[in-house]
Amino acid sequence: MNEQMMKKNKKNSKKGFLFLGLVIVGFILTSILIPEKSPLILQTSFDYFKQMAMVFPAILILMGLFTVWVSKEFVMIHLGESSGIKGIAVAFFLGAIPTGPIFVAFPIAQALRKKGASYTNLVIFLSAWACIKIPQELVEMQFLGVNFMLARLLLTTVFITIMGVSINKLMNTEKEIEVKI
Amino acid sequence: MKTAISINGLVIVLLIISFIKDKKKTKKSLLIALKTLGKIAPSILSVILLIGLMYGLFSDKIALFFGQENGVIGFVTIALFGSVIHMPSLLAFPLAGSFLAEGASVSSVAAFITTLTMIGIVTLPLEIKTMGKKFAIYRNLFSFGIALIIAVLMGVIL
Numbered sequence: 001m002n003e004q005m006m007k008k009n010k011k012n013s014k015k016g017f018l019f020l021g022l023v024i025v026g027f028i029l030t031s032i033l034i035p036e037k038s039p040l041i042l043q044t045s046f047d048y049f050k051q052m053a054m055v056f057p058a059i060l061i062l063m064g065l066f067t068v069w070v071s072k073e074f075v076m077i078h079l080g081e082s083s084g085i086k087g088i089a090v091a092f093f094l095g096a097i098p099t100g101p102i103f104v105a106f107p108i109a110q111a112l113r114k115k116g117a118s119y120t121n122l123v124i125f126l127s128a129w130a131c132i133k134i135p136q137e138l139v140e141m142q143f144l145g146v147n148f149m150l151a152r153l154l155l156t157t158v159f160i161t162i163m164g165v166s167i168n169k170l171m172n173t174e175k176e177i178e179v180k181i
Numbered sequence: 182m183k184t185a186i187s188i189n190g191l192v193i194v195l196l197i198i199s200f201i202k203d204k205k206k207t208k209k210s211l212l213i214a215l216k217t218l219g220k221i222a223p224s225i226l227s228v229i230l231l232i233g234l235m236y237g238l239f240s241d242k243i244a245l246f247f248g249q250e251n252g253v254i255g256f257v258t259i260a261l262f263g264s265v266i267h268m269p270s271l272l273a274f275p276l277a278g279s280f281l282a283e284g285a286s287v288s289s290v291a292a293f294i295t296t297l298t299m300i301g302i303v304t305l306p307l308e309i310k311t312m313g314k315k316f317a318i319y320r321n322l323f324s325f326g327i328a329l330i331i332a333v334l335m336g337v338i339l
Contacts, residue, residue, distance in 0.1 A: 045233025
């Protein structure tokens with residue numbers, strides 16, 4: 001069992017490097033074929049790298065501390081299958097705290113899942129992280145108007161919740177089928 | 182910048198508290214952090230490079246999509262475009278505002294912003310790696326669906 005998992009892990013990391021290789025090839029090809037686009041591509045990647053580098057080490061350490069100190073029971077009570085509306089509220093709140101780009105959220109969601117958070121709340125956490133950030137709402141209000149911002153905020157909140165519940169059902173029924181087989 | 186400083190500050194404080202309370206546990210947590218970094222570093226780098234690539238290649242085409250808005254197809258194209266490209270909201274909102282001012286429909290602007298923020302084709306490899314294939318695909322497909330619904334409703338409301 002353990003060996004199998006290790007093999008799987010190795011295969012997975014190989015895939016990761018393969019993909020990175022492909023992207024780098026794409027990068028090089030574009031800079032040869034469309035050199036005039038290179039500065040903007042490099043600048044954008046560099047900006048995102050900077051944004052990531054400023055928070056990512058801290059987020060990873062936070063995740064490590066979380067894994068060691070926070071008990072499974074605690075997460076299950078507040079974000080687990082039976083956490084209900086309170087769990088949904090916690091997930092929205094955690095997601096909306098201004099932090100960093102969405103790819104920083106994935107390892108956090110992974111740690112939460114290992115501790116027993118429900119798929120409903122993970123979907124809500126990730127989606128809120130992606131599109132309900134307080135500073136982001138202010139910028140939206142400034143450029144698109146109060147009504148636009150409020151309408152979109154309300155609609156996304158409602159639909160993210162519906163999506164979370166639906167995905168949770170889908171993931172869990174599939175699990176049941178697997179168990180039966 | 183402020184958020185970065187406060188996050189780092191918070192983590193340093195927590196780390197110190199953790200270290201005072203239990204050295205072993207703290208070491209373990211740092212090891213977990215390091216292991217996770219090793220596992221997802223290639224995916225993170227791919228994501229960052231892809232974001233730059235997509236943005237550099239297609240950012241000047243955005244206005245084009247909004248210019249030739251033709252019904253449902255134009256609307257879905259904008260949503261697809263928003264799903265593929267990735268840009269900071271500080272850039273996206275002014276851009277979207279200018280399209281709105283130039284006469285683009287509320288629905289198409291809402292579709293663009295919602296798919297832009299919620300769906301990440303470029304971050305999909307990382308999402309699959311951390312959350313599993315099923316979850317990642319469900320979340321992105323569902324998000325695309327609700328982004329379209331939200332956009333249509335926005336057009337009706339406003």
